[in-house]
Amino acid sequence: MSAGVLVVAESRQGELREVSRELLSLGAELAGASGGGLSVAVIGSGAERFAAELQAPGVTEVLTVSAPTEHFEAHVWERAVEGLIESEDPAVILCGHTIDSLGFAPALAARLGLGFATDVTSVSWSEVGPRVHRGAYGDKLSAQLAFGGKKHTLLTVRPGIFAPAEPGDGSAAVRAVEVDLSGTARTEHLGFVEAAASGVDITKAEFLLSIGRGIEDKDNIPRFQELADRLGATLSSSRPLVDAGWMDSSRQVGQSGKTVKPRLYLAMGISGAVQHLAGMRGADTIIAVNSDPEAPIFGVAHFGAVADMFEVADELEDALG
């Protein structure tokens, strides 16, 4: 059985995405344990320009696959990674658990019958090949999975868990892999639209009071806006409040909103879904108030209060006079 590890790097609008370097550090660890090589592939028109950036400790080879489309295209990428599996025969293929991967990785895994798990939070090498952990029931539990009998296993790895790899000494060879990708695109790119720059800039705030679905009703929001003002905090929120039109999208914290690093993040009525944590786990101090003692937010918070957010708000208001 092959023991090689293949990392699929990700880029967008001419820049390598951070998750690529995280996959490289995980990949190096895994290849060290399995005794196989570590190659990293970058796909796209002008893929070569990322080759130098992908040099990292443990990388044996940087592979470039030239694609006919300038931007990520799910069907082109699916075929490109298929071609890489055919030519490189890796035991493990590591992609980020990112929006791009959601569009192609599961299709490839289903079509080729690969070992497959998404949003994995740990990967180790065992006598039966890779073994992983991933969340279950919204991260309240953790499942351990193995892939016995599968020749290739494709894993999408949760971003923000593994430290990004340090730059390497540039000794890994760069090789172009030919995959015929003509005619594989099935969507037409019409353009990118940047997030509107209007509204408040929550990324500049030193103190965020952040509210989630525990707020229950739109009518409760003014009260927490006022509490934020009195605390000297800026009000932010989780996504469902933005989806419902209760909060402006400029105030959304998380993967599809803003990434914030305030001195203090006070989360009230937020469960701590992975996409929310992606935007706030870098805060200096995190305090979580949640009525559910099992809420995953307590796993990243520095301080936690199992409490009703409305009762805590009453008491904060009283204490502020």
Place this chain on the structure above:
Amino acid sequence: MKIVVCVKQVAALDDEFELREDGLGVDPDSLERDLNEWDSFSLEAALQLREQVGGDGHEVVAVTVGDEEAEDALLGCLARGADRAVRVWDEDVLARGDVLVTARALAAAVSREEPDLVLCGVQSSDAVNGATGTAVAGLLGLPRVAVVKQLEFDSAAGTVTVARELEGGLVERLRIALPALLTIQTGINEPGYATLRAIKQAREKPLEALEPSDLGLDPGELERVAGARLEAMAPPERGAGAEMLEGSPAEQANRILELVRERVTS
């Protein structure tokens, strides 16, 4: 136009959940079941499209892979306006199946409908695979876009123009020709509710219950498509975890204010 919406009856852990004795799952009595949040938005998108094309002969079909209890989710969809529902299940292979097994069964149920458009949710709130829709598309050779937060159907051209939501609020606009599969993101619309009358009438609408063999699927073969084998399930390791603020809400609030003074103001 025929639209298939893949919906899942998800399970949330209740406050005092217990693990099963074999350690491979949760005691079913500890689970609260409901329609997956994302699927509520994709059902709404399908109903709105049917409305937009107007006239007769258009159909919205809700399909699930799930046990008898999952019929609640299907009835909810029928009450909100779906025309028909299909449920696929067996207590053996599908009950233990992973995302690729579910996708294979769904793909078979979907292809039997020969739809113009298939809608899935971006993810299910319990499994959080974020994978089933794209896997179904791969199996059926359907073009797809994942994480769609806006869609416009051009009936003359037979295309949909979509906004694909990327990280950090960036959006990519794309055009895709039908038949196609889209995975739908929350916030794309405002899901409607069923009236009491519609809930009663839902029971009159067609709801088929099928087994894999009805779809030409061989149980042994279906079992082999599993992408992973579950070895154990346990509470996650959480490192040091949070320092818990004990006491009454008043005491907790006072500690929070102290922390604010200590960490922000100073």
